[in-house]
């Protein structure tokens with residue numbers, strides 16, 4: 477059923493949650509309570525992360541009834557809660573750069589995009605900029621060419637330019653990346669790096685609140701969020717999805733089901749019986765992001781920025797509380813921690829990760845103090861073989877996926893919601909997306925994204941890291 481453009485009924489709102497165990501801020505007042513209930517809805521979204529909530533918002537703008545189910549106690553408690561929330565636009569593939577560019581415009585005007593102010597507070601875009609250093613596997617000229625095609629201003633920097641703009645950074649070339657146990661790690665620089673600078677890049681200050689803002693906006697459009705409810709089965713009949721079964725016995729009947737379950741995506745696809753329909757597979761991968769004190773001159777309000785450093789295979793950015801957070805870019809020398817289930821992730825940062833990442837950072841950032849006690853967070857990605865997300869239909873009619881977003885789906889979320897809503901709308905109206913992939917033009921920047929790039933049927937070149 478297509479929705480009239482008027483807003484739906486407002487749902488109950490409570491104060492913002494601060495822990496995964498608290499009642500959800502967006503728990504809908506009209507949710508069913510008894511086992512064995514049957515709910516009917518036009519669109520059912522599995523997962524209330526930043527992308528699931530964005531899909532819910534854009535679907536609620538188009539369909540009369542949208543229901544979101546999440547196992548956790550509120551929006552953004554999956555991968556989203558651990559996200560570094562960096563918003564950058566450089567990619568090796570143009571469709572991903574275009575997607576990020578259009579989404580970035582929405583992050584930068586967050587309140588205008590949402591059309592509401594969340595009483596729990598609004599997440600903010602911090603224009604901390606983005607410095608991209610050269611390094612193995614990073615084709616800077618190709619990325620710069622995509623950025624220029626998008627109309628994104630880019631400034632080229634040589635080593636002197638890097639040092640002048642960021643005196644805290646050593647522009648020496650130390651790569652290829654190695655572990656501190658390797659003698660090569662401690663060798664002097666073999667040359668100097670070049671880089672490019674994107675002034676309009678940055679990060680969102682609170683990834684979980686960003687998801688909350690999206691979920692709240694979706695509720696204002698009439699979407700209903702059901703928290704602490706687990707999808708345990710998906711029903712199909714004659715090649716078409718019929719709905720889902722929840723662990724408490726509730727059935728939700730829906731002609732459209734969207735899998736946005738993050739690192740649980742393969743499990744959900746298994747329930748729908750579509751695993752063999754996918755050429756790129758998805759699997760959970762553990763990630764550790766460490767946190768260290770930032771030295772004066774490289775702080776949030778004092779000269780710091782977001783840095784992509786393939787020479788040491790790290791990315792890092794300034795963070796609140798005068799800290800720097802640091803994540804890995806999966807070099808060959810580092811072990812990938814693939815999981816059978818996201819629940820298998822460890823509880824705290826490993827000593828070995830702490831040592832490797834702090835030492836890498838200390839070789840790049842001058843005057844870095846390294847505390848003896850490890851600090852950081854553990855997250856889980858939903859990884860594809862080629863690190864490219866899957867935004868697609870499937871061979872079960874009415875069953876769609878926005879999955880495999882690896883370590884870079886956060887930034888894409890505000891446009892992915894619209895891409896998915898447009899895709900669902902087109903396919904449900906008879907468009908053959910497999911034969912003729914849909915292209916969607918972003919209303920904020922005018923860039924067009926070819927959804928064929930994100931197909932579940934694409935040929936895959938396995939790789940170690942995103943780019």
Ligand SMILES: Cc1cc2nc3c(=O)[nH]c(=O)nc-3n(C[C@H](O)[C@H](O)[C@H](O)COP(=O)(O)OP(=O)(O)OC[C@H]3O[C@@H](n4cnc5c(N)ncnc54)[C@H](O)[C@@H]3O)c2cc1C
Pocket residue numbers: 522523524525526527528529545546547548552553554555556557558559560561562563705706707708736737738739740744763764765803854855856857878879881882883884885886887888
């Ligand atoms: C450490 C780390 C750093 C990152 N840094 C960045 C970054 O800097 N920039 C960037 O762009 N991206 C980054 N990412 C990636 C980004 O965070 C993810 O791509 C994004 O958060 C995925 O959002 P999502 O909504 O798809 O999934 P999630 O946030 O994982 O949400 C999925 C939801 O599905 C629910 N669910 C699962 N199974 C069921 C079920 N059976 N029934 C009901 N509900 C279910 C879960 O409870 C969960 O809440 C990072 C990720 C990690 C882990």
